[in-house]
Amino acid sequence: MKKGATSSLFYGIDLGEAVFIQKKEAKVARSTIEQWRMFKAVADFGGFQQAADQVHKSQSTVHHAVSKLEDVLGVKLIEVQGRKTSITPAGEQLLRRINYLLAETERLENVAQNLKQGVESRLTIAVDEAFPKEILYQSLVAVSAEFPLVHMEVIETILTGANELLNKGMADIALSPFTLANELSEDICQLEFIAVCGAEHPLAHKTNVTPEDLKHHRQIVLRDSGVESKTDIGWLGSEQRWTVTHLATSIELIRKNLGFAWLPQRSIAELLQYGMLVPIQLQRGATRSSNFYLNFRDAEVLGPVARSFIGNVRYRSSDPD
Template identity: 35%
Template sequence: MSDIIPIAYWQALIAIVDHGGYAQAAEALGKSQSSVSYAIQRLEEHLALRVFRQEGRRAVPTAAGQILLQRARLLVEHAQGLESSARQLGQGREALLRVAVDVLFPDWLLLRALAIFSPDCAATRIEVLETVLSGTDDALLRREADLVITPRIPQGFSGEPLLQIRFVAVAAPAHPLHALGRPLAWADLRQHRQLVIRDSGSRRQSAGWLDAEQRWTFSHPSSSIQAACAGLGFAWYPELRIRDELADGRLLPLPLIEGRHRYAMLYRVFARPDFPGPACRELADVLARLMRESGLSVEPPPPA
């Protein structure tokens, strides 16, 4: 008997667990139930151990099956990545490139990067998913993106620093906080409405909430920034995102005693770090080059 176990056997193991049984696994895999049963039978024969036990009408992984399941997921993912890379190499570049970008990343920088990238990859369709907080994590974990720009690297992934973000506390010139005419304490802020951004992921958190007595929550920074310019509240925004509003005076920095600036690091993460496609790699290189040419530091701020 060959020492190499067919990948289809491992796929059957995963599908039975994920879909709740042999029949459901067969439907998900597009195979007959007998072929799924045969795959598990041959897998157990080859390994000389049981991977499932019956609990009523349910197939439940044994202790050994649970351990093998985790390794099987990695093996199947690796094999799928290898197949995908082989197809992409044969075709030249990916037909579709999915990019998840946390809204902290300035949209004008993203558009500049895409403009530089597009002439060389005219045949590649691009889907851009704008995310907030755990929404970016979800895009990675659900394999909904190939390239991700995120302030957090989920467990099991690695990333490279791309851009340091500095947040600045601001409000419109006519906002009552500016009318106080003195340095502001946290207690001053809590008496006024704070504008925050809602998490686009499954955790549904709000970014940067100060626990103010009043708050308005938006799903995208652009709406929140417009509200701030209209004098409807104060907020911390990425400085690069409100550079025009700061330059023309629609928003003014708040004179906080402390905390007027906050920092975050954005990272570039490949969903399949071992097998990024040619277009995926090229866009990542364009982003890194653009950051260098723009003089935007990726070094963390010095300790306070």
């Protein structure tokens, strides 16, 4: 007996035997992803020759891969009777599990390919809530179709918030009603804001409304989501104001006849059409226009995903529809 083996033998296991058992338990998987792909192809396309045609391999290569997989697993996966190829019950059960693994493998390979080509894994866009949603949504859909594995993050902001996130490096692109200081900002579209109230609000039934008339009614104001350089725009002369943080909240309060505000016409077009919101008949200043800008820092460091999004926003902003 070797020195130091006494305690091990006391428990009925020699150290050499323990090492052998440890190695046996630590064996690695012997099947390969490629073998599983060949098996799935046979299952999907109904035979070895059909699978070979689809994966651009010889029939013998596909057959060998599946046979090797069956040997490794010790399970029959496919049965061939004459010209008919069928999947065994064990094969069907394993196929359901392998579909997920193969899909994840494909995703990993695509991510690696994206990294090799310099494709970003994430794109963060800061967008003012007044920016036309249809332009934003259509652009996101187009980019996701082109780069399906890229995570798209949209941060909704008010007034200076979009540019602030861009300046802090928390966003790659900003769609903002303000230009960037000391930078070239691209004028992307112009929005019209219109003074509105609810259909049952007192201002809805009044003509030739003056600023003095407005002062006696509650104004709904959007809070600037920026922290470092908050700003106010537009008329703020009402004696009472409610300040909210989201455009949707402002619209809902006004629809419930709880105040008035200047809102982007494209965002409330349907509510105006059905009479749920009503334009205020101001003597002057009933509408105002605001430019929106496409802002980003350094065009030289933008990746293909960011460039695709910018191109889509430009294209859809130039479309009059």
